[in-house]
Amino acid sequence: KILITGALGQIGTELTNRLVEIHGAENVIASGLDRWDKKLTSAGFYERMDVSNTQLVRQVCKDYEITTVYHLASLLSGTSERQPQFAWKLNVEPLLNFLELAKEGLIKKVFWPSSIAVFGKGIPKENVGQDVVLNPTTVYGISKMAGEKWCEYYHEKYGVDIRSIRYPGLISWKTPAGGGTTDYAVEIFYEAIEEGKYKSFISENTAMPMLYMDDAINATLQLMDAPSENLTVRSSYNLGGMSFTPKELATEIKKEIPEFEISYEPDFRQAIADSWPASIDDSVAKKDWGLTYDFGITEMTKDMIKNLKVKLGK
Ligand code: VAH
Numbered sequence: 001k002i003l004i005t006g007a008l009g010q011i012g013t014e015l016t017n018r019l020v021e022i023h024g025a026e027n028v029i030a031s032g033l034d035r036w037d038k039k040l041t042s043a044g045f046y047e048r049m050d051v052s053n054t055q056l057v058r059q060v061c062k063d064y065e066i067t068t069v070y071h072l073a074s075l076l077s078g079t080s081e082r083q084p085q086f087a088w089k090l091n092v093e094p095l096l097n098f099l100e101l102a103k104e105g106l107i108k109k110v111f112w113p114s115s116i117a118v119f120g121k122g123i124p125k126e127n128v129g130q131d132v133v134l135n136p137t138t139v140y141g142i143s144k145m146a147g148e149k150w151c152e153y154y155h156e157k158y159g160v161d162i163r164s165i166r167y168p169g170l171i172s173w174k175t176p177a178g179g180g181t182t183d184y185a186v187e188i189f190y191e192a193i194e195e196g197k198y199k200s201f202i203s204e205n206t207a208m209p210m211l212y213m214d215d216a217i218n219a220t221l222q223l224m225d226a227p228s229e230n231l232t233v234r235s236s237y238n239l240g241g242m243s244f245t246p247k248e249l250a251t252e253i254k255k256e257i258p259e260f261e262i263s264y265e266p267d268f269r270q271a272i273a274d275s276w277p278a279s280i281d282d283s284v285a286k287k288d289w290g291l292t293y294d295f296g297i298t299e300m301t302k303d304m305i306k307n308l309k310v311k312l313g314k
Contacts (some may be wrong), residue, residue: 001027001064003107005051005094005208006072007043008032011113011167011216015070016043018217029064032073043247050089051094051132061101067108068224070311071098077272079179080140088167091143092150095309099154099162107132111224114148114166114236116209117141120275128277129239130284137275148235155234163223164236168280170216171300173307181269181276182208185249189304194312197261204247204264207278212295212303219291226289233284236289240280244297 002019005013007030016030020182025044030036037044045062051073064106073094080087101107119128120135134145143164148179154160176190177183184202191198209220219239223231251260285291295303308314 001029001066002029002068002098003029003061003064003066003068004070004072005031005049006074008034008037009072010170010172010175010177011102011213012070012166014172014217015072015215015220018200018221019070020044023220027062029061029066040063051097052090054094054097057094057097058101058106061106061304063220066110068108069107069109070097070111070220071095073114073305074113075140076180076183077115077138077140078181078183078269080143081138081268081272084139085174087139088143089158090184091140092146093145096150099150099160100298102162103152103154103158103244106167109161109224110163111220112145112147112151112162112164114164115140116168116276116280117272118145118148118166118236119277122276125278127279127281128238129281132235138272141275149224150188154233162234164230164234165219165223165239165285166236166280167216167239168211170211170213172213173305173311181272182210184246185210188246188249188253191313192257192260193305193308195256195313196259197263199263199265200246201267201269202246202273203263203266203270204243204262206270207245208273208276209240209243209280210294211239211280212300213297214303215241215293217294222291223285224291225246232288236294237285238280238282238293239285240282241293242297243279248297249301250258252297253305256301256305257299
């Protein structure tokens with residue numbers, strides 16, 4: 001059976017639905033802190049679970065005979081900067097618990113999301129490689145870097161089958177993102193449709209690595225289905241997707257909504273964005289497990305606007 005933590009989140013809702021399609025609802029247990037909301041997930045079971053409650057997590061894994069865990073519960077970059085100690089605790093300690101459960105053999109395989117936020121000062125801005133020095137300057141990046149090192153440690157020392165991806169900014173329409181620096185690229189679509197204008201908290205020429213959610217879910221499942229012996233990275237795989245600036249995204253949106261206007265008012269998240277790479281080299285993922293992409297900025301923009309118009313009743 002499969003357990004997803006953070007199942008009501010931006011990745012969690014879509015990953016849960018895809019896992020149900022593949023494995024059947026009776027084999028998928030979704031969990032989250034919030035009350036279950038049926039529109040968000042089609043899992044056979046839902047457990048209201050605080051991932052910090054290690055005894056409850058162990059009990060749920062035992063009761064449902066969980067073999068694979070997608071541990072997605074986390075606080076994103078913006079939110080984490082506002083509550084550093086809590087963000088560190090929540091982003092790292094529950095992961096350690098799942099690594100322990102895997103070491104004991106109670107569960108067999110763990111997926112954990114890292115982020116391009118692990119990169120920071122002192123490296124080139126473009127085409128950042130798999131093995132560059134990690135110098136995160138945000139609490140979120142520090143917690144993800146620490147998580148990656150723990151994953152590598154438990155694999156090397158105890159043979160735990162842990163797999164991870166350094167996600168770029170993720171863009172989707174089904175569930176609003178929560179508190180990320182890249183989430184201007186989600187909000188902009190809602191406001192373009194509802195207001196015809198958007199005030200971006202990231203400056204116009206700040207390029208960041210981005211990925212459409214469909215491609216992120218496909219990549220996650222490709223990695224999890226790959227033969228373990230093919231995987232040469234047990235910290236976390238670079239995944240670059242596409243790279244664009246708010247200005248470039250606004251230009252794409254204008255092709256669909258000609259009257260759309262963008263303005264810029266950078267906030268505290270600009271400094272976070274400035275510390276991150278503009279583009280990523282994900283050749284190792286392509287070699288090890290056949291990473292591919294279906295959506296570029298034009299296809300993504302069309303798909304976002306088409307689906308959001310329906311969702312927003314426009
Ligand atoms: C954030 N969307 O902005 C997340 C992600 C690379 C960015 O980690 O915090």
